[in-house]
Amino acid sequence: MAEMEALDRIVRRLESRLPLDEADKAAIHALPVHRRNMEPASYLVREGEAPESCAVLLSGFAYRHKVTTTGARQIIAVHMPGEFLDLQNSFLEVADHNVQALTRCDVVVIPVAALRKLAMDRPNVAHAMWVDTLIDSAIFREWIVNVGRRDSIARIAHLLCEFALRLRVAGLAEEYSYELPMTQEQIADAVGLTPVHVNRVLKELGRQGLISREKRAVEIVDWDRLRQIGDFSARYLHFERGGPTNLVSAH
Amino acid sequence: MAEMEALDRIVRRLESRLPLDEADKAAIHALPVHRRNMEPASYLVREGEAPESCAVLLSGFAYRHKVTTTGARQIIAVHMPGEFLDLQNSFLEVADHNVQALTRCDVVVIPVAALRKLAMDRPNVAHAMWVDTLIDSAIFREWIVNVGRRDSIARIAHLLCEFALRLRVAGLAEEYSYELPMTQEQIADAVGLTPVHVNRVLKELGRQGLISREKRAVEIVDWDRLRQIGDFSARYLHFERGGPTNLVSAH
DNA sequence: CGTAACTTTGATTAGTATCAAAAATGGTGG
DNA sequence: CCACCATTTTTGATACTAATCAAAGTTACG
DSSP states (O other): OHHHHHHHHHHHHHHTTSOOOHHHHHHHHTOOOEEEEEOTTOEEEOTTSOOOEEEEEEESOEEEEEEOTTSOEEEEEEEOTTOBSOHHHHTSSSOOSEEEESSSEEEEEEEHHHHHHHHHHOHHHHHHHHHHHHHHHHHHHHHHHHHHHOOHHHHHHHHHHHHHHHHHHTTOOBTTEEEOOOOHHHHHHHHTSOHHHHHHHHHHHHHTTSEEEETTEEEESOHHHHHHHTTOOGGGGOTTTTSOTTTOOOO | OHHHHHHHHHHHHHHTTSOOOHHHHHHHHTOOOEEEEEOTTOEEEOTTSOOOEEEEEEESOEEEEEEOTTSOEEEEEEEOTTOBSOHHHHTSSSOOSEEEESSSEEEEEEEHHHHHHHHHHOHHHHHHHHHHHHHHHHHHHHHHHHHHHOOHHHHHHHHHHHHHHHHHHTTOOBTTEEEOOOOHHHHHHHHTSOHHHHHHHHHHHHHTTSEEEETTEEEESOHHHHHHHTTOOGGGGOTTTTSOTTTOOOO
């Protein structure tokens, strides 16, 4: 039962990328998956290991990161319910980054071998997965810009805008309020700043009346100005295909 | 003739990602391509436009970039002969970044429609292209780390290490010397620094005996130390599949 | 040769990091 | 339900890295 529901989630995800036919869906439903509950901070994939399975998030949050030899951590992506967690690693020989649970979370686990077979047997499904990874990559590119060329205020404003939109797609945010389950230290590692500075920037955004916070809940008070300050445009999220283009006025 | 050679280049590139059978190769050879010579700084793809063609670099260098509303530019990738220039855009509706010639260069141009058809008809070829884009993404991820969590010396050292290896794969570097056709301003835009600071760091790397430069030629004098300072590991380049794993001791 | 693009150097400033410690929050076991 | 401990958030003071501004050399090129 639970597996059934989980498989449907995978189908829905891929259909949002590309239409699938009945045979495609049947092949996905035949996947030998199992569900798993992950504790916060537990690892789904470790850098240097050969990927054995690929997961789809059912609930909770997860993130990818790398650690430098000096011990600094850079978060490379944050994932929300409905998203694939490691298509990026599953078709390469060895994982080049870590994937870790951010909160407690539920995942469907697909063995890599089965996933690869599915991709070979069902070109259409492979294509949908490919597009999914391409959109992940588009986000990576935007993050390079964020961290390379925006100052601290813009960086954080941009991150908050991105999360607002992605959470709406995941059905986890209404209007412009959402629960951001990250500590300020994790935010810092996502935007390449220190936790202390993140704290000051968040307060500054509040002071300017752009957002308001209550513990980990964020409300975007002035979307237009926040977007402007964060140099945010939703283009790179590629909502064209089935996303909430209509919902967002994001230019 | 020229087209023939260009098509072979595409075949070789894809074969380095995944073995292809004769039918696959035949399908590639049937692609309606044409060659084109690009002036330095001319655009291959512009952000916001629907991608119409996808190019493979035959000679010269190209790069991807985005520009913020404040006018800052961030280079997101640098491409070398043999590489695909915009698989990343070709399977999405609208380009989210620019692709521009760095030097004068020769490309083979493939119409997007033909490329998409090829991907649908030849799952194997699609898979090879997918893997190619996944490796591009792995480089994006490493660049997020570079720009987010390494100081200026490490950033530039890392970039120089990456180029050394990739140029060897492209057959454009012997040992640890190569021609780097980028201005210091372009290097700055790739690593998220100012040109002035890039200049100082390059001099510092020379002073420390790690590299030596003569106009745009770079020689890596002390590979081990440079790699160490730059926190460089070749893992993310995914040379496992047919790359020069043997050539490089890169851990 | 002359001019534009690029590199180099110097002086100063700005933006973040670092260090340290206090306040708040959240969870746990008694 | 309270007391306690660990984690997280907040604040303050100071240090540094890299940016900015300005201008002199240098190189490439038409």
